Amino acid sequence: xxxxxxxTGAAGRIGRAVLALLAERGIEANALVLDDPGDLxxxxxxxxxxxxxxxxxxxxxxxxxxxxxxxxxxxxxxTAYEVFAGNSLATFTVLEEAGRAGIRHAAVASxxxxxxxxxxxxxxxxxxxxxxxxAMTSQVADxxxxxxxxxxxxxxxxxxxxxxxxxxxxxxxVGGFEERLRAHAARLTADPAAGARDLWTYLEVRDAxxxxxxxxxxxxxxxxxxxxxxxxxxxxxxTEELLRRFxxxxxxxxxxxxxxxxxDTSAARRLLGFTAENLLDHEEVPPHRxxxxxxxxxxx
Numbered sequence: 001x002x003x004x005x006x007x008t009g010a011a012g013r014i015g016r017a018v019l020a021l022l023a024e025r026g027i028e029a030n031a032l033v034l035d036d037p038g039d040l041x042x043x044x045x046x047x048x049x050x051x052x053x054x055x056x057x058x059x060x061x062x063x064x065x066x067x068x069x070x071x072x073x074x075x076x077x078x079t080a081y082e083v084f085a086g087n088s089l090a091t092f093t094v095l096e097e098a099g100r101a102g103i104r105h106a107a108v109a110s111x112x113x114x115x116x117x118x119x120x121x122x123x124x125x126x127x128x129x130x131x132x133x134x135a136m137t138s139q140v141a142d143x144x145x146x147x148x149x150x151x152x153x154x155x156x157x158x159x160x161x162x163x164x165x166x167x168x169x170x171x172x173x174v175g176g177f178e179e180r181l182r183a184h185a186a187r188l189t190a191d192p193a194a195g196a197r198d199l200w201t202y203l204e205v206r207d208a209x210x211x212x213x214x215x216x217x218x219x220x221x222x223x224x225x226x227x228x229x230x231x232x233x234x235x236x237x238x239t240e241e242l243l244r245r246f247x248x249x250x251x252x253x254x255x256x257x258x259x260x261x262x263x264d265t266s267a268a269r270r271l272l273g274f275t276a277e278n279l280l281d282h283e284e285v286p287p288h289r290x291x292x293x294x295x296x297x298x299x300x
Contacts, residue, residue: 002105002216004028004043006063008050008094009070011037014109014174017209018067025213032059032070050090056097065216066098066106073111075119075144087147091154099162107215108155110168110225114148116140117197125197129251130243130262132199134170134225155223167215167271168225172201172263173234174208177280185234185280192235196246199262200233204278214272226268230276232259 005022009015010031019041022029031042032050044062048055050070060066071087072078078086091108098106112118115132116139117125125139140146155166175181181202188195211228218224233239239256256262268274 002027002065002213004030004063005065005067005216006030006032006060006098007042007067007069008032008056008059008090009068009109010040010042010045011035012069013176013180013205014171014208014212015069016040017205018069018212021206021209021213028062030059030061030063032056034070051086051093053093053097056093057101060097060101060103063098063101064103064105066094066103067212067216068094068106069109069212070094071109071147072144075142080143084143084147084150087144088150088154091151095154095158095162095164095166099158099164104162104164104221105216105218106155106158106164106166107212108151108166108168109212110152110170111144111148112170112172112198112201112227113142113145114138114140114152114170114225116142116145117199119144126247126249127199127262128249129253130199130247131254131256131264132227132262133264134227134267152223152225155225159221159223163221164223165218165220166223167218168223169208169211169215170225170227171208172203172229173198174203174205176205177278181234181280188235192237192242193246195235196242200235200239200242201229201261201263202234202280203229203276207274207276207278210277211268211272211274214274218271224267224271226271227263227265228268228274228276229261229263229265230279231261231265232279233261234280235259
């Protein structure tokens with residue numbers, strides 16, 4: 001049973017939801033943030049970078065679990081060197097210091113970006129099959145996706161090195177309904193091509209936080225990576241029609257009735273007991289009403 005968790009990136013979208021859920025469940029929180037906004041629901045707030053071992057050690061005071069969320073979340077606003085080096089070193093530092101402190105349970109924010117689909121410019125990317133699962137070969141050609149691949153490899157090494165349980169959570173597009181998701185749904189409903197690289201998946205931020213806490217209960221000394229998303233896509237069109245239109249080379253390995261998400265989340269159900277609970281409401285409409293017929297573009 002976790003008594004106090006250290007949360008990196010605690011002032012971010014998922015970080016704040018995690019702090020709120022920890023407080024709701026009576027679990028103390030330490031926060032590591034680049035800048036203290038002054039309103040975090042944490043017992044201890046440490047200002048510093050997750051790549052700084054001294055700051056991480058300070059933030060781990062009294063903690064018995066870690067939720068590592070801090071990262072540069074896109075390859076588009078920083079240099080490739082900053083994205084790859086910063087993200088990779090942060091995950092290494094947090095898990096190494098946690099392991100040395102005797103902490104044996106960690107959750108790490110991985111990403112749908114680990115598939116390579118969102119940002120690769122090498123070619124027009126299509127998943128080889130759907131539903132996509134954790135075994136699908138990555139098409140990464142960008143520094144962010146590569147950093148998340150390295151994060152997952154780092155988690156495996158740290159599990160062996162320190163005897164830890166580490167769960168890497170492959171988050172899709174995450175947000176609150178009013179703050180982000182409704183506007184995103186409207187954009188993609190008008191132009192479904194814009195969501196093709198993300199396979200029109202999403203996760204409400206409270207579900208993202210709940211998955212992180214569930215990850216801290218996974219026993220054993222191993223690392224795991226699991227896809228997370230809502231069970232239905234964010235646009236009001238049939239999933240199979242969208243796949244035929246925007247990913248014509250993708251093999252459909254099992255039926256996707258209605259708006260079923262084309263991502264297999266059964267590993268998260270088995271490992272975490274997780275199923276998304278907070279869902280957008282849509283009425284399914286015929287695919288000919290869906291925006292223009294342009295090419296897929298990067299998702300959010």
